[in-house]
Amino acid sequence: MLLLAVDTATPAVTAALHDGSSVIAESSRVDARRHGELLLPAIDRVLAEAGLKIDAVTAVVTGVGPGPYTGLRVGLVTAATFGSALDVPVYGLCTLDGLAHASDFDGPFVVATDARRKEVYWARYDASGNRVGEPAVDRPADIAEQVAGLPAVGAGARLYPDVFPDARDPEHVSAGALASLAVRKLAGGAEEMDFLPPQPLYLRRPDAQVPKNYKVVTPK
Incomplete structure (x- = not known):
């Protein structure tokens, strides 16, 4: 292998x-x-x-x-x-899940990465490192109650210490x-x-958008 x-x-x-x-x-x-x-x-x-x-x-x-x-x-x-x-x-x-696998906790924890737009991609994990529920994208303040008291890993956790006061490596x-x-x-x-299909898990629309109104050019 x-x-x-x-x-x-x-x-x-x-x-x-x-x-x-x-x-x-x-x-x-x-x-x-x-x-x-x-x-x-x-x-x-x-x-x-x-x-x-x-x-x-x-x-x-x-x-x-x-x-x-x-x-x-x-x-x-x-x-x-x-x-x-x-x-x-x-x-x-x-x-x-990769970030969770690299972490070392003896209890439930959170993984949060930077989603930009003042949001995080996040998920909760049990003490064995198994994900609880599906990944989500949210503003940190909106999930504060759900992650309260849990340690966290990931760059998203480090960006918002008010919500993730116990942020640890890996980032x-x-x-x-x-x-x-x-x-x-x-x-x-x-x-x-x-395994998951090798297709992108976006959770929201891409930043790049096709222009809605094209300038109409008529031939002379």
């Missing part, structure tokens, strides 16, 4: 390789504006670090978000392209954590249908 994992749903552009036992190479860089420029070089780095060629990959894991429109699509399109070119399965995982998702979560699920008997 050799899993290639990628995620671009947050400002972290991250890639990793997992051999079924452990993460053998990982690269992460936080840059919210250069997902498209940074992801392929990150994949090249982890392959070089592991001393492997891309054709050794047996499956691809990708974070599906939630995340901003443009950045999120970079990772998903890249994962789909490698999956098609290598003829290997592509497993989708919620990016928030951004890592592809290594996503790969480890996928391996755990596969070891438990999960199949491709038990």
Whole structure:
């Protein structure tokens, strides 16, 4: 087994390789504006670090978000392209679940990432790191009662200390954590249908909009 994992749903552009036992190479860089420029070089780095060629990959894991429109699509399109070119399965995982998997709590907690527009993408997790309910996008003040008293991880939690006073690391998702979560699920008997489809989880409309009123130009 050799899993290639990628995620671009947050400002972290991250890639990793997992051999079924452990993460053998990982690269992460936080840059919210250069997902498209940074992801392929990150994949090249982890392959070089592991001393492997891309054709050794047996499956691809990708974070599906939630995340901003443009950045999120970079990772998903890249994962789909490698999956098609290598003829290997592509497993989708919620990016928030990857953050939860990398955390270390002995009780319920929250994962919150920055959704911009003064909102967060968030979800609650039980003491075992299993998500409780579906991911959502909300203004922090609107969910204050639901997350009161719970520690939190993620960049979104750090942005709003009034709502998330106990914010801890990790701040951004890592592809290594996503790969480890996928391996755990596969070891438990999960199949491709038990993962999320490798499609974007937006939770709201993209920032970019098609203009509603075009200027009419009539020929002379």
